[in-house]
Amino acid sequence: MKTQYSKLTIAFVVVLGLTTIIILVLMGVSFSIEGSLTVRPKKMDSFPRACLCGGKDVSLVNSVPKDQINQTLKRRAEEYRKHQIRMNANLDVVLIAPSNSPLQYPSHGFTVEPLTKSLIPGLAVHAQKRALYKVSLSVSSGVLSVESTTDMDLVEGQGQNKLNISTQNVTQLNQLLSQVSYTSTIYHIKTRDLARFIFEDNEVMFPIIIKRTSMPVLYDPGTDVNSQVTVTTKTFLRYKELNVLIESIRKYYKDIKIIIADDSLNPERVNGSNIEHYIMPPAQGWFAGRNLAVSQVTTKYFLWVDDDFQFTSETKIESFVEIMEAVPELDIVGGAVGKNTFYFKLVYEEGDINEGGCLSRFFGKRHQPLPGYPDCSLVDGVVNFFLARTDSVRRVGFDPQLKRVAHSEFFMDGLGDLLIASCGSIRVGHQPKVDRGKYNQYRMPGKSEKTGKLALHFFKNHLKCVRY
Structure with missing residues (x-):
């Protein structure tokens, strides 16, 4: 009876083992002779799955005239394809490291200048004694060489895209591997190559980032807030409020530069x-x-204010600067207008290539607190009172197609590029509202302008729907 149970147990284990191997093979996992695994990434879908729009979402395709929709979709698809190329989506390759592999290699961080020879760091083989050690390396956008060696009879493919090295001594092999160089054969300022490294049945891939080094663009912060920050604003038909703003700024910051962009119908002189x-x-x-205003800033930071704001004793530009200097990764820090600490969080799903993505905005939601600053939170958008890093905002820019319905749209365009915090303890005042008939005629958008904004999101942001 025991023998019968033993046979059944063995049979069960064998079947289970074979089933496991089949599943692993289907997953793209292969076995080496030594029992290590080399995981080859399966080819995934080129684009994410379609996102779903809910009942409160605004479908954007309806904002495009029906007689233009087909041509608009074609143009949008082509522009999105080019966008993917420009953003170097091919750099985001998922590579799965092998388990218990005898191969040592740079799994991340190997970056080279285009058309420039660079040694590949960290290449080595760690294996038990063999009669012969043979490895191969191959790339697709460059050539490989072994530098400064007299053992050329052990190397095959010098200066080509596939290199073979054979030797009877593992120490000698690793010495040769430490001298392998890579030179890209294409000029591109930001792309990548994939290197294959093979030893017997073990195979791995690792990325080689080909990237032109950028030059820094630095702003001299000077010695005080006046040389660090420029106050910027945009005005239209509200000179009374603008002059109150300027007077309040000068009460606390008598020497700071103020830049005003003015598109009033009949411009008036601004003194000061x-x-x-x-x-x-x-x-x-x-x-x-x-x-226009931001284009003229020459300081490291600018403080954005509306033309009907008013500085108070709680308007501490230095507090903004202190936070930005302490956390250099930050691009924007927003404050509060009166008692209104306005901020929001954006949730974006990329969607598929045909329909586009889905975007939702959630007021009063944050990602997490800003470490070290209990009154500050990391968010995706803030109120119209913020200190910004000049070069960061210039890279995103403000879309001039948006004339009146425009605030969150800047933060939407900067999603993923701007790190933003909201700090409610830094405040600016708001002047009492005055009924201005002509101003309100321009300020309040009509239905056609709202529809045009949705059509812009549909094409420019490759969106399927939005939820405000």
């Missing part, structure tokens, strides 16, 4: 020292004015 007043064509809009 260290003020740059730029006159625009009439009614160009909110974001066009922001672009």
Whole structure:
């Protein structure tokens, strides 16, 4: 009876083992002679799955005229394809490291200049004694060489895209591997190659990032807040409020530079020292004015304020600067307007290539607290009172197509590029609202402008739906 049970147990174990091997093979896992695993990444879908729009989401395709939708979709698909190329989506390759592999290699961080020879760090084989050690290395966008060696009879494929090394001594093999260099044969400022490293039945892949080194662009912070920060604003038909703002700024910061972008219908002179007043064509809009103002900033940071704000004793620009200097990764720090600490979180699903993505905005939601600053939280968007890193905001920019319905849209465009915090303890005042008939006519958008904004999101942001 025991023998019968033993046979059944053995049979069960064998079947289970074979089943496991079949499953692993289907997953892309192969076995080496020594029992180590080399995991080859399976080819995944090129684009994420379609995202789902809910009942409160605004479907954007309806904002495009029906007689234009087919051509719009074609143009959008082509522009999205080019966008993927420009953003180097091929750099984001998932590589699974092998388990218990005898191969040592740089799994991450090997970056080279284009068309420039570089030694590949960390290549080695750790294996038990053999009569012959043979390895091969291959790349697709460059050539491989063994540098400064007299053992050329052990190397095959010198200066080509596939290199073979054979030797009877593992120490000698690793010495040769330590001298292997890679040279890209294509010029590109940011792309990648994949290297294959094979020893017997063990095979691994590792990325080689081909990237032109960028030069730093630095701002001299000077010695005080006046040389670190420029106050910027955009005005339209509200000179009374603008002058109150300027007077309040000068009460606390008498020497700081103020830049004003003005698209009023009949521009008026703005008086005061260290003020740059730029006159625009009439009614160009909110974001066009922001672009103009920010384009003239020469300091490391700029403080954005609306033209009807008012500085108070709680408006501490130095507090903004202190946070930005302490956390250099931050791009924007927002404050509060009166008692209103306005901030929001964005949730974005990329969606598929045909339909586009889904975006939702959640007011009052944050990602997490900013470490070391209990009054600050990491968010995706803030109120119109914020200190920003000048070069970071210039890289994103303000879309001048958005004239009146425009605030969150800047933060949408900067999603994934701007690290943003909201700090409610830094405040600015808001002047009492005054009924201005002509101003309100321009300020409040019509139905066609709202529809045009949705159509812009549909194409420019490759969105399927949004939830505000």
